[in-house]
Amino acid sequence: MVNKKRIKDIVNIINTKKISSQEMLIRELKLLGYNVAQSTVSRDLKGIRIIKKRNMEGEEFFVLDNNVVEERKTISLDKFISKSRESIISVRNAGNIIVIKTYPGEAQGVAAVLDQMNFSEVLGTVAGDDTIICILENLKSSEKLINMIKNF
Known part of the structure; x- marks a missing residue:
């Protein structure tokens, strides 16, 4: 079952912080009171079309797909x-x-x-x-x- 609040919080985290791994995202979600497995986070990221981008310094982090x-x-x-x-x-x-x-x-x-x-x-x-x-x-x-x- 999709948790709409969790999805909204994931988008907010991605938009406000440089998250470079699912593990970092899981830690941020735990700070908000979520206890989620990596597989759940992976499905959430795919469902809301979060992708990894590389910035000018070569760092990779999650962003919302421009489309x-x-x-x-x-x-x-x-x-x-x-x-x-x-x-x-x-x-x-x-x-x-x-x-x-x-x-x-x-x-x-x-x-x-x-x-x-x-x-x-x-x-x-x-x-x-x-x-x-x-x-x-x-x-x-x-x-x-x-x-x-x-x-x-």
């Missing part, structure tokens, strides 16, 4: 559009900061989907119950994102 990243961006954009239509009340900017107002209880879900989209211009998001603060690189980036959100 999967593009597929997930498309899925995330569709998800964001759907979630935005249902949840967002207003969008305003203050320079490179966007304030998104949502219905109560919806801000964290919208922010999570926005984070999954991996817009390079988005430096970070902070969500409360009904408000999201989204920090962007510059004014141009914030205007671009606002226009995108308003055109849903």
